[in-house]
Amino acid sequence: MKKIILMCPAYSGYGNKIKDVMENSQNCEVLYIPHEKFKYRYKNIFEKLYNNFFSKIFLKKNVKKIKEKEILYKKVQEFGDIHGVVVIRPDFYDMEFIKFLKAKNSPMVLHFWDSISYKPEQKKYIEYFDYLYSFDKKEAKEYKMEFLPNFYMKDKIQKFKTPKYDAFTVMSYDERFEELESLAKKLKEQSISYKFIVVTKKNIKSDYIEIRKEVISLEKMYEYYSKSKAVVEIGHNALQKQGGLSFRAIDALGNKKKLITTYELIKDYDFYNPNNIMVLEKDYTIDRDFFKKEYEDIQEDIYRKYSDEEWVKRLIENIG
Numbered sequence: 001m002k003k004i005i006l007m008c009p010a011y012s013g014y015g016n017k018i019k020d021v022m023e024n025s026q027n028c029e030v031l032y033i034p035h036e037k038f039k040y041r042y043k044n045i046f047e048k049l050y051n052n053f054f055s056k057i058f059l060k061k062n063v064k065k066i067k068e069k070e071i072l073y074k075k076v077q078e079f080g081d082i083h084g085v086v087v088i089r090p091d092f093y094d095m096e097f098i099k100f101l102k103a104k105n106s107p108m109v110l111h112f113w114d115s116i117s118y119k120p121e122q123k124k125y126i127e128y129f130d131y132l133y134s135f136d137k138k139e140a141k142e143y144k145m146e147f148l149p150n151f152y153m154k155d156k157i158q159k160f161k162t163p164k165y166d167a168f169t170v171m172s173y174d175e176r177f178e179e180l181e182s183l184a185k186k187l188k189e190q191s192i193s194y195k196f197i198v199v200t201k202k203n204i205k206s207d208y209i210e211i212r213k214e215v216i217s218l219e220k221m222y223e224y225y226s227k228s229k230a231v232v233e234i235g236h237n238a239l240q241k242q243g244g245l246s247f248r249a250i251d252a253l254g255n256k257k258k259l260i261t262t263y264e265l266i267k268d269y270d271f272y273n274p275n276n277i278m279v280l281e282k283d284y285t286i287d288r289d290f291f292k293k294e295y296e297d298i299q300e301d302i303y304r305k306y307s308d309e310e311w312v313k314r315l316i317e318n319i320g
Contacts (some may be wrong), residue, residue, distance in 0.1 A: 002028045002319055005076065005101065008088040010034045013218045017153060018088075021312045028316070031079045033072070033093075072097070082106050084319030088113055090125035102128045107319050113150060115139055115244065118236065131318050137265075138243025149269075150247045151311035152254025156218055158226035166193045166291045167260060168228035169248060170216055173200030176234045177209075179262075183232070184208035186284045192291065195224065196232070225251060229291050230258035230278075245269070250306050256295055260286075271302050 004022060008015040015034050022028040084107040090098065102108055110129040115136045116122050126132065132145035140147040167187060171180070180196055185208055187194045196209045197216065204211050225231060231252035233245070245263060252259040259266075259277045266272055266279065275296045278287070304310060 002026070002083045002316065003031075003079065003081065004028050004316065004319060005031045005033065005079065005082055005085045007033045007086070007090075007093055009092060012215050012221065015088075017218065017308065018312060021308050022316065025309045026312055026316060031075060031082075033075070073100070076101075084109060084316065086111070086315060086319075087125075087129070089119075089122070091119060091121045095125070098125060098128050107131060109133070109315060109319065111148065111315060112136065112139070112145070113247075116143070133315060134244070136244035137268075140243075148311065148314060149245065149306065150250045151306055151308045152247075152250050153218060153222065154254065154307045154309060156222040157255055158222055160226045163229045164193075164227040165195045165224075165229070167230045167232050168195045168224050169232035169234070170197040170199065170221060170224070171234070171248075173198050173202060173204060174236070176236060177204075180232075180234050181206060181208050183234070183280070183284045186286055190286060190288060192286060192288065194232075195228070197224075222251075222255065225255045225257055228257060230260050231255075233259060233261040233263065235262045253306055254303065256297065258290065258295055260290075271298055271306070273298060 006015070006019055006022065008018055010016075015032060019030045019032040022030050082104060085101050085104075086109045087093070087098070088111050090110060108129040109131045110125065110133070112122060112132075112134040114122070115134075116139055117136075126143065132143065133148040134140040134143070134145045135148065135150050137147050139145070169180070177198060180198070184194060184196050188208060197212055198204070198206075198209050199212050199215055201213055231248050233248040233252075235246075243265060245261075245266060249259055249261060249263070249266065251257075253271050260280060261277065262280050264279055266277060273296055275293055276298075278290050
């Protein structure tokens with residue numbers, strides 16, 4: 001049995017899902033370290049007051065952070081000898097901790113599911129890893145990494161006979177919001193039903209988009225996919241040269257749903273089918289016939305290729 005340390009953002013439950021797949025389909029024992037690390041709970045109110053009103057101010061020490069670091073290192077030590085380390089979004093973790101794991105002389109595997117062009121602080125971690133993967137085909141070539149696209153959750157797929165919406169998407173609030181709102185207006189004008197959700201703690205209002213403060217679980221997200229004819233993917237303005245597709249595009253594939261995307265590069269993928277995938281023009285022109293035509297199935301081996309199980313299998317293939 002492979003013993004693996006997995007470091008990955010929580011992101012609606014993605015980290016726990018990857019851990020489950022490693023354990024259940026690849027027979028691994030996994031220590032999962034989310035990007036929030038391991039939280040320390042104060043023993044009592046007095047310890048909290050001491051830290052906030054004395055230690056931080058006068059001693060310049062954060063007792064809570066020190067305790068959380070101790071818990072983290074203790075967890076790793078108690079886990080024992082390892083066969084490898086898998087890290088996703090390395091910039092969420094301290095460089096000191098990455099170096100600590102590197103010193104264990106086990107294979108270090110790094111996967112980028114955000115482009116370096118979008119999160120450039122990730123680049124400085126590359127030198128500490130033995131095996132590099134990226135969802136971005138362009139950057140995989142540039143940085144001599146293996147190209148490994150994102151995946152869908154095979155066991156989360158749900159089936160509804162009659163879709164409730166023509167189009168669905170959920171995303172965090174950023175510069176894409178105005179573009180999504182413009183698309184929503186277009187859909188409403190054409191009486192095309194949709195459900196667009198944007199998650200943010202900010203006090204944002206919209207007549208066209210549903211605003212939520214809480215992150216949507218993977219189960220709920222897949223439920224919305226099942227009730228929709230198509231999934232919408234709006235790319236970041238700053239990433240017009242990005243060479244990879246988001247999770248939404250692969251989710252659409254796995255759920256056998258149509259896709260509406262701003263990424264022209266999708267035409268280079270093996271699952272591209274113009275009947276199933278609409279590449280949006282800048283004016284967001286929507287062809288209503290796109291929703292009328294049924295989704296066309298593609299080869300079964302392509303569906304399997306983009307599943308979570310195949311993704312994990314390839315990611316840890318160099319961990320002995």
